[in-house]
Amino acid sequence: MREWYFKLAFFKRRIYRHAFNLHMNAKKILESADVDAVVIYNGSNEDLNFYYFTRLLYGGIFEGSLAVISEEGVKVITSILEEQSAKKGSNEVLIYRTGEEREKLLREAVGSANRIGLNYASLSMSDFNRLKKIMGEREYVDVSEKIMEMRMIKDEEELKNMREAAKIASEVADIMPDFMKEGIREYELAARLGYEMFRRGAEDFAFTTIMAFGENAAEPHYLSGARKLKRGDFVLMDFGARYHHYNSDITRTFVFGRASEEQKEMYYTVLEAQRIGIEMLRAGVNGRDVDMKVKEYINSTKYKDRMIHSTGHGLGLAVHDHIGLTSLKDLILKENMVVTVEPGVYIPGFGGVRIEDDVRILKDGVEVLTSAKKNELIEV
Amino acid sequence: MREWYFKLAFFKRRIYRHAFNLHMNAKKILESADVDAVVIYNGSNEDLNFYYFTRLLYGGIFEGSLAVISEEGVKVITSILEEQSAKKGSNEVLIYRTGEEREKLLREAVGSANRIGLNYASLSMSDFNRLKKIMGEREYVDVSEKIMEMRMIKDEEELKNMREAAKIASEVADIMPDFMKEGIREYELAARLGYEMFRRGAEDFAFTTIMAFGENAAEPHYLSGARKLKRGDFVLMDFGARYHHYNSDITRTFVFGRASEEQKEMYYTVLEAQRIGIEMLRAGVNGRDVDMKVKEYINSTKYKDRMIHSTGHGLGLAVHDHIGLTSLKDLILKENMVVTVEPGVYIPGFGGVRIEDDVRILKDGVEVLTSAKKNELIEV
Numbered sequence: 001m002r003e004w005y006f007k008l009a010f011f012k013r014r015i016y017r018h019a020f021n022l023h024m025n026a027k028k029i030l031e032s033a034d035v036d037a038v039v040i041y042n043g044s045n046e047d048l049n050f051y052y053f054t055r056l057l058y059g060g061i062f063e064g065s066l067a068v069i070s071e072e073g074v075k076v077i078t079s080i081l082e083e084q085s086a087k088k089g090s091n092e093v094l095i096y097r098t099g100e101e102r103e104k105l106l107r108e109a110v111g112s113a114n115r116i117g118l119n120y121a122s123l124s125m126s127d128f129n130r131l132k133k134i135m136g137e138r139e140y141v142d143v144s145e146k147i148m149e150m151r152m153i154k155d156e157e158e159l160k161n162m163r164e165a166a167k168i169a170s171e172v173a174d175i176m177p178d179f180m181k182e183g184i185r186e187y188e189l190a191a192r193l194g195y196e197m198f199r200r201g202a203e204d205f206a207f208t209t210i211m212a213f214g215e216n217a218a219e220p221h222y223l224s225g226a227r228k229l230k231r232g233d234f235v236l237m238d239f240g241a242r243y244h245h246y247n248s249d250i251t252r253t254f255v256f257g258r259a260s261e262e263q264k265e266m267y268y269t270v271l272e273a274q275r276i277g278i279e280m281l282r283a284g285v286n287g288r289d290v291d292m293k294v295k296e297y298i299n300s301t302k303y304k305d306r307m308i309h310s311t312g313h314g315l316g317l318a319v320h321d322h323i324g325l326t327s328l329k330d331l332i333l334k335e336n337m338v339v340t341v342e343p344g345v346y347i348p349g350f351g352g353v354r355i356e357d358d359v360r361i362l363k364d365g366v367e368v369l370t371s372a373k374k375n376e377l378i379e380v
Numbered sequence: 381m382r383e384w385y386f387k388l389a390f391f392k393r394r395i396y397r398h399a400f401n402l403h404m405n406a407k408k409i410l411e412s413a414d415v416d417a418v419v420i421y422n423g424s425n426e427d428l429n430f431y432y433f434t435r436l437l438y439g440g441i442f443e444g445s446l447a448v449i450s451e452e453g454v455k456v457i458t459s460i461l462e463e464q465s466a467k468k469g470s471n472e473v474l475i476y477r478t479g480e481e482r483e484k485l486l487r488e489a490v491g492s493a494n495r496i497g498l499n500y501a502s503l504s505m506s507d508f509n510r511l512k513k514i515m516g517e518r519e520y521v522d523v524s525e526k527i528m529e530m531r532m533i534k535d536e537e538e539l540k541n542m543r544e545a546a547k548i549a550s551e552v553a554d555i556m557p558d559f560m561k562e563g564i565r566e567y568e569l570a571a572r573l574g575y576e577m578f579r580r581g582a583e584d585f586a587f588t589t590i591m592a593f594g595e596n597a598a599e600p601h602y603l604s605g606a607r608k609l610k611r612g613d614f615v616l617m618d619f620g621a622r623y624h625h626y627n628s629d630i631t632r633t634f635v636f637g638r639a640s641e642e643q644k645e646m647y648y649t650v651l652e653a654q655r656i657g658i659e660m661l662r663a664g665v666n667g668r669d670v671d672m673k674v675k676e677y678i679n680s681t682k683y684k685d686r687m688i689h690s691t692g693h694g695l696g697l698a699v700h701d702h703i704g705l706t707s708l709k710d711l712i713l714k715e716n717m718v719v720t721v722e723p724g725v726y727i728p729g730f731g732g733v734r735i736e737d738d739v740r741i742l743k744d745g746v747e748v749l750t751s752a753k754k755n756e757l758i759e760v
Contacts, residue, residue, distance in 0.1 A: 044501050045425045061588075061601050063700075081601045081689070120505035121424050125498070126524060128505055144506060191578030198571030203603075204588055221441050221461045223583075309461070320443075 025053060026069045028150060029117070033143040036113035037070040039106070039135075043127040048245075048317040049119050049147055057161065057244040060085025064102075067091070068109040075109045077102060103134045110135055117143035152314060152322050153336045158246060159360065162316070162338060165206070165248035166358050166369035168241040172196045173252045173372035177380040180235060180256055186211045186224040189235075197241045206240025206247035207319050217253070217352040220309055220344065231257035234351040235380070240319065247319050249340050250370045251356035254378045266303065266345055266353045267377040273297050273343040274355050277311055277325065281359060281366045287312075287324055287331035287339070294343050295327070306345040314339055315358055337361045338369070405433060406449045408530060409497070413523040416493035417450040419486070419515075423507040428625075428697040429499050429527055437541065437624040440465025444482075447471070448489040455489045457482060483514045490515055497523035532694060532702050534716045538626060539740065542696070542718060545586070545628035546738050546749035548621040552576045553632045553752035557760040560615060560636055566591045566604040569615075577621045586620030586627035587699050597633065597732040600689055600724065611637035614731040615760070620699065627699050629720050630750045631736035634758045646683065646725055646733045647757040653677050653723040654735050657691055657705065661739060661746045667692075667704055667711035667719070674723050675707070686725040694719055695738055717741045718749070 121144035190211040217236035314322035344354030501524035597616035694702035724734030
């Protein structure tokens with residue numbers, strides 16, 4: 001949305017490309033799921049697939065809006081309040097003023113389609129019953145996995161937004177040491193981090209920032225609290241920016257003051273584990289093997305069994321977009337998947353180190369989207 | 381979470397009170413929905429009812445966690461990563477390490493209960509199928525409306541958190557004029573607003589901040605963009621803080637520089653409309669009548685038909701917690717409901733004014749939770 005005002009020429013070009021992508025995506029999901037139409041309802045639960053198919057990424061809230069995907073393309077059914085936002089895309093836009101009008105538009109948009117695909121992964125039971133009542137007796141099919149298969153492979157527009165989200169987070173990670181001072185509280189430093197992301201154009205947090213000092217860094221799911229920063233503390237920050245609905249997710253760990261030998265050993269162990277993981281990544285590799293290899297390395301050091309989570313997850317419209325690098329499940333990596341690589345070690349009562357980057361899978365390696373410094377443990 | 385470190389004595393007292401509340405809530409939902417147990421699954425969709433019944437408001441993420449409510453009280457089934465956070469509450473905590481363990485714990489927790497209540501309003505179709513597979517043939521019942529009826533009436537702990545959320549937002553609304561300067565962009569001012577909320581203890585935005593300058597203030601669903609502030613602009617900000625999972629929602633409209641006569645007339649028309657609305661509020665009044673009365677006033681001025689949304693909505697764990705003040709639906713107001721009162725008028729191409737406060741319904745009137753200045757149009 002931000003760029004909207006200045007880049008009209010670019011925008012026109014973009015519309016054209018959108019139209020192309022959308023027809024491809026629309027065609028693809030209808031074929032792969034073998035349905036006559038797909039109905040995405042941004043209802044009582046937000047459905048990220050609404051943005052995926054409509055590419056309405058540049059403004060608008062779209063609560064209660066629907067996307068109907070059929071041979072005719074993508075139709076957006078939305079309220080009068082969203083008319084301007086909806087028309088920024090390349091979809092057919094149908095405007096309602098009342099609930100009855102919305103129902104009528106939906107029935108018309110699905111027409112005589114019999115097999116209707118729905119996204120069971122986020123559609124609530126209430127909304128399913130509502131849709132069934134409006135559309136009547138048809139065959140309803142779960143297409144959530146088929147959509148996810150498509151979403152796992154990012155196209156150029158998605159990658160462009162993810163690169164920007166990663167750039168914002170990386171810049172902020174690099175300047176955060178400037179704001180660390182004795183006595184600052186975790187939530188104050190987290191507030192600063194948010195400010196620095198938003199003024200660089202982040203539209204939202206990708207997720208609630210984790211800002212953990214000292215012993216709190218040992219809890220992977222800690223958020224932030226009133227703990228004050230003191231000399232010798234670890235500072236672990238795990239955060240991300242959302243840009244045009246796409247997310248980044250980065251972790252950096254610093255030491256405030258001089259690092260102890262133990263802190264250094266933890267840091268360089270994790271850094272090496274991450275290097276091993278990233279080096280393995282390319283199309284055709286199984287994510288499970290990457291997680292196993294990373295843990296095998298950690299377990300060969302004094303930090304045996306101290307890595308208590310998986311190596312990484314898929315990233316995109318959702319922060320946990322899809323299964324990534326985990327020994328719990330097979331995932332054969334493909335070109336243009338984006339996954340996080342985030343080994344960590346944790347010592348309860350002492351602290352923890354995690355280093356996380358976002359990488360795009362290529363045929364023969366990776367493109368690392370995040371670029372914040374990490375090769376030396378930074379002592380602030 | 382923030383207060384956790386300093387208020388242990390208070391916390392102990394709180395645990396005791398929790399236990400009392402929880403048993404009340406647990407008892408109430410089992411009786412009113414006539415079920416043997418209620419299962420809340422914080423699965424593919426976040427279910428705010430998880431926090432409502434467990435009162436785990438002070439830290440933790442609880443992805444994939446379950447709450448089982450039965451005659452025995454509330455049981456929380458959560459992963460080893462959340463063990464510490466889960467034990468901060470007064471529920472029975474059951475820890476799993478694997479998916480199989482989670483399934484087993486769920487089966488044990490529901491025991492021989494036959495009629496199982498589920499929250500259809502957020503439970504996804506996929507998760508419903510998953511739960512059915514784990515728990516087997518039983519009678520499943522939608523209890524979403526029964527829970528919502530309970531949630532509409534806030535208890536002391538909820539009000540305490542909402543007051544704090546409202547206080548943070550009000551303080552920030554009052555200081556925002558200090559940061560308005562010629563040429564600042566909407567998203568930059570929104571970034572500052574976020575920073576000021578977070579450093580005062582907000583744990584999240586209640587929703588994406590609306591920061592609209594000049595003509596952008598005419599779009600009620602506008603978010604923020606790169607528009608620069610210039611003399612004579614409206615500055616409309618609609619935002620809220622989340623504190624211990626409870627939300628505030630406030631709107632203030634300023635003029636940067638000297639206000640024109642038209643701007644003043646819009647402002648004082650909206651202010652009077654809000655006064656009329658708030659004055660009507662008390663237990664027993666129908667929200668529909670309030671919306672109609674507010675619009676009747678607006679329609680008696682030169683801004684006829686310029687108020688294109690309802691007067692207000694319920695507020696709580698969700699920002700749009702429940703139906704509020706809208707001519708679309710009846711709602712007999714009850715003591716300890718919290719609703720927003722937010723009339724506005726919008727002139728496309730020129731701008732808009734909205735003034736919004738959060739109010740708690742009392743027997744004979746209201747408690748206004750938000751306190752930012754509004755009685756004079758502020759010219760910055």
